Amino acid sequence: MAQREIKTYGNEVLKKKAQPVTEFNEELKKLVDDMLETLYAHKGAGLAANQIGIPKRVVVVDTSSKEEGSRLYILINPEIIEKSKETIIVEEGCLSFPELYEQIERAAKVRVRAQDMNAKQIEFEAEGLLARACQHEIDHINGVLFIERMSPVRRMLHSKKLRELKKQNKSKK
Ligand code: CO
Numbered sequence: 286m287a288q289r290e291i292k293t294y295g296n297e298v299l300k301k302k303a304q305p306v307t308e309f310n311e312e313l314k315k316l317v318d319d320m321l322e323t324l325y326a327h328k329g330a331g332l333a334a335n336q337i338g339i340p341k342r343v344v345v346v347d348t349s350s351k352e353e354g355s356r357l358y359i360l361i362n363p364e365i366i367e368k369s370k371e372t373i374i375v376e377e378g379c380l381s382f383p384e385l386y387e388q389i390e391r392a393a394k395v396r397v398r399a400q401d402m403n404a405k406q407i408e409f410e411a412e413g414l415l416a417r418a419c420q421h422e423i424d425h426i427n428g429v430l431f432i433e434r435m436s437p438v439r440r441m442l443h444s445k446k447l448r449e450l451k452k453q454n455k456s457k458k
Contacts (some may be wrong), residue, residue, distance in 0.1 A: 286318045288326050289337040291313050294430070295337075295454030299449060301338045303333070303426040306361050309404045310320075313343070317359055317402065320345050329380045333425030336381050343421040344399075348414040358415075363399035363423050368392040375417060379431050385446055389434045390414040391420045 292298055297329055306313060316339060324345055334343040338404040344360040371393040378386045379425050397419050402442045411419050421431060431446065 286322045286435055289319050290336050291323065291327065291332075291336055291380050293383065294432075294456055295451035296381075297337050298335050298340060298430045299337065299381055299425070299430060301340055302428045303335050304341045305342050306400075307399075309402060309428075313361070314402065316341070316343060317345065321357075327380050330414065331422040332380065333422045335425060335428075342344075342392045342426045344419075344426060346418045346422055347414065348418055350384070358409075358419075359402060360397070360399035360407075360419075361401065361404075363397055363419070363426075365392075365395050365420065365423055366398045367396035368393070369394040375433055377417065377421065379421070381430070382432070382450065385432075385443055385450075387435050387439055387443065389417075389431055391417055391434070395419060397423075 295345050316334060320332050320334060321335065323337060324347065328350060330348045331344065331346040334341045343361045344363050346360065347357040349427065350355065369392050372390050373393045374388050374390045377389040383389045394410065396408065396410055398406065398408045
């Protein structure tokens with residue numbers, strides 16, 4: 286297992302739609318292991334593979350540090366198949382946007398379909414933080430960032446921070 290560098294805002298990989306996983310092999314296991322190590326090292330609630338630079342449809346979600354009774358979800362090729370009409374607005378952050386938090390409106394409940402590490406289909410209902418994390422991470426693998434879910438006014442309030450993040454990214458290369 287190895288911790289990987291988290292790609293931050295301004296890195297092109299975050300804007301690309303990730304590719305479906307077709308091979309459920311050792312390489313996938315290693316990717317998931319690395320994602321988990323990276324997630325826990327940063328105390329995040331979720332991580333998508335493209336956040337560590339791998340454009341594949343792999344997501345890990347673990348809200349146990351913030352919510353009781355939750356568990357780890359390893360989701361391969363996940364999709365939201367149902368969304369409640371009811372929405373809730375909660376403050377959200379993203380490991381690819383250090384120190385940026387904003388109120389984001391999302392469906393209160395969702396139904397998620399995915400595959401597990403053995404390619405078996407799984408389906409579950411999610412609410413609370415789990416529903417939010419699943420929506421956030423599935424957005425990631427579709428190349429959608431949480432700032433795109435902000436109202437234009439709220440996003441404008443963060444424009445300085447966003448410019449800084451982009452600049453840091455350029456100097457990294
Ligand atoms: Co994120």
